[in-house]
Amino acid sequence: MTSGVAFDFRSTWALMRRAINEIARVPAAVIPAVLAPTIFMCGLAAVFGNLTQLPGFTTDEYLTFILPVGFLQGAAFTGAATGVNLARDIELGWFDRLLASPAPRGVLLAGTVLSASLRVLMPITLLMIVGLALGVSFPGVDGLVIAVLLASCFAAVAACYGVILALKFKTQAAAPLMQAGVFMAVLFTTAYAPQALLTGWLQDVARLNPVTQILEAVRQGFVGEVTWADTWPGLLALAGLGVLMIGFALRGLRRAGN
Amino acid sequence: MSAGAVAPPLGARIVAETRVVAALGRRSVRQAFRRPQFLAPIIIFPSLFLAVNTGGAGRAVDLPQFPPVNGFLDFQLAGAMLQSTMLAGVSAAIALALDIQIGFVDRLVAAPIARWSFVLGRLIATGVLGLIAGLWFLAVGLVFGAEIVAGVPGALVVLVLVGLNAIAWGTIGAAIALNSGSPSVAQGIFPIVFVILFLSSAFFPENLLLEPAKTIAEWNPMSLIADGLRDPIISELSLGPVLEGLGGIAIVAAIGAVLSARGLNKKLRSA
Numbered sequence: 001m002t003s004g005v006a007f008d009f010r011s012t013w014a015l016m017r018r019a020i021n022e023i024a025r026v027p028a029a030v031i032p033a034v035l036a037p038t039i040f041m042c043g044l045a046a047v048f049g050n051l052t053q054l055p056g057f058t059t060d061e062y063l064t065f066i067l068p069v070g071f072l073q074g075a076a077f078t079g080a081a082t083g084v085n086l087a088r089d090i091e092l093g094w095f096d097r098l099l100a101s102p103a104p105r106g107v108l109l110a111g112t113v114l115s116a117s118l119r120v121l122m123p124i125t126l127l128m129i130v131g132l133a134l135g136v137s138f139p140g141v142d143g144l145v146i147a148v149l150l151a152s153c154f155a156a157v158a159a160c161y162g163v164i165l166a167l168k169f170k171t172q173a174a175a176p177l178m179q180a181g182v183f184m185a186v187l188f189t190t191a192y193a194p195q196a197l198l199t200g201w202l203q204d205v206a207r208l209n210p211v212t213q214i215l216e217a218v219r220q221g222f223v224g225e226v227t228w229a230d231t232w233p234g235l236l237a238l239a240g241l242g243v244l245m246i247g248f249a250l251r252g253l254r255r256a257g258n
Numbered sequence: 259m260s261a262g263a264v265a266p267p268l269g270a271r272i273v274a275e276t277r278v279v280a281a282l283g284r285r286s287v288r289q290a291f292r293r294p295q296f297l298a299p300i301i302i303f304p305s306l307f308l309a310v311n312t313g314g315a316g317r318a319v320d321l322p323q324f325p326p327v328n329g330f331l332d333f334q335l336a337g338a339m340l341q342s343t344m345l346a347g348v349s350a351a352i353a354l355a356l357d358i359q360i361g362f363v364d365r366l367v368a369a370p371i372a373r374w375s376f377v378l379g380r381l382i383a384t385g386v387l388g389l390i391a392g393l394w395f396l397a398v399g400l401v402f403g404a405e406i407v408a409g410v411p412g413a414l415v416v417l418v419l420v421g422l423n424a425i426a427w428g429t430i431g432a433a434i435a436l437n438s439g440s441p442s443v444a445q446g447i448f449p450i451v452f453v454i455l456f457l458s459s460a461f462f463p464e465n466l467l468l469e470p471a472k473t474i475a476e477w478n479p480m481s482l483i484a485d486g487l488r489d490p491i492i493s494e495l496s497l498g499p500v501l502e503g504l505g506g507i508a509i510v511a512a513i514g515a516v517l518s519a520r521g522l523n524k525k526l527r528s529a
Binding site: 032035036039040042043044045046047048049050051053054173176177179180183184187188191192193197198199200201202203205 | 293298299302303306309310311312313314315316317318320321330445448449452453455456457461462466467468470471
């Protein structure tokens with residue numbers, strides 16, 4: 001039993017290491033995903049920075065307001081990239097060899113999606129360095145820890161979504177679908193403005209979108225104090241999404257092996 | 259050509275080259291529709307961005323310095339079209355780089371056709387995709403309540419500018435593909451498109467941008483194109499902004515053409 005668990009851990013770690021090695025081997029494929037959230041943060045702050053003049057805006061520093069969106073964007077792009085990499089492995093036949101190995105399906109999934117949780121630390125680190133250099137308020141240790149943990153877990157959830165699509169379509173051509181899905185999930189929230197200042201349909205969509213709760217939990221330390229009241233809805237939303245995505249991804253893996 | 263052979267008359271040569279360019283253009287358009295990774299950046303991402311910008315920053319029209327518009331969607335349509343045509347240029351770069359990688363361009367270079375025909379075919383296809391994107395965004399705008407103040411003539415002007423801008427960005431795409439020959443390099447241009455757009459008046463009025471974006475936007479030719487595209491949508495048709503838009507397109511096209519010519523020469527020397 002113990003050796004079985006040890007084997008599972010070793011297999012998971014090997015798969016994670018393989019995914020992380022790709023950063024060094026194919027840096028050109030990683031750089032856009034690392035840079036994109038920072039570019040978006042700076043760009044959106046420059047373009048929409050004056051929105052803070054609107055009555056009811058909860059902060060007067062738009063860069064501070066938008067930086068947490070970059071955390072989730074980084075997680076989303078990393079998750080989508082995980083899906084694209086799996087699709088490539090399926091196309092090249094590497095994944096068939098993994099399916100034929102004695103590693104349980106859960107281990108294959110864990111190794112794949114947990115690598116996204118680690119890889120997301122790259123865009124997050126860059127975001128924080130650039131953000132702090134440009135004057136973003138430090139969210140406090142508790143705020144930063146909560147933000148990084150939530151973004152890291154969200155990357156795993158986004159990676160599960162990428163895995164589901166990769167197993168369904170078995171081609172890298174599905175990449176736009178993976179990217180568009182997570183793009184919508186992150187931006188159809190209170191990403192640009194507080195709930196009360198959103199207009200039209202987005203106000204309703206943001207209210208129903210569980211990622212809004214995750215974003216607000218990530219954002220709390222940046223725009224105010226960290227409180228349990230702002231944290232638990234994010235944790236709950238993340239847990240719900242996680243259960244759903246892991247369930248579908250495992251089902252896809254089981255079908256892929258049949 | 260053998261010693262006794264007579265070159266075909268100029269008219270026949272032009273007709274033949276036109277047929278080649280049209281065939282290559284058709285191939286490029288079909289390629290975009292067959293492969294979602296080429297079409298998605300042109301239609302899906304700008305549409306999503308338009309939706310997010312409109313819903314998320316729609317209250318911006320309440321800012322005192324915001325120019326008079328019927329709605330924020332009306333203002334954003336030009337930005338979406340601009341983004342779409344620029345990404346069409348990047349998609350064209352990826353497609354052309356793939357053609358270089360698989361040897362298709364080498365076969366065309368060896369064929370008895372003008373050396374520039376495969377670039378021109380790709381540019382025309384990019385222009386067609388730009389027009390399709392323009393029609394798409396005008397339709398989306400009208401469906402969701404935007405108004406084109408300059409009416410049908412204004413819409414036609416917008417479509418002409420969108421098509422020309424797509425061709426101009428197609429030359430930039432061709433330059434990237436011919437000089438690098440790598441789809442990965444072309445793919446890496448995507449974030450730069452956003453940087454260029456964020457540093458222009460594509461998504462927000464120039465006077466409301468924060469520094470240093472505001473100063474850069476004043477010098478960015480994309481601001482000229484954005485304002486030219488936007489003018490017929492938010493006000494009556496006037497010559498000045500349209501000419502400024504054409505001027506911005508000419509600057510982009512000139513840069514792209516020079517770099518493409520350099521890349522093509524490099525490619526031909528190595529072929």
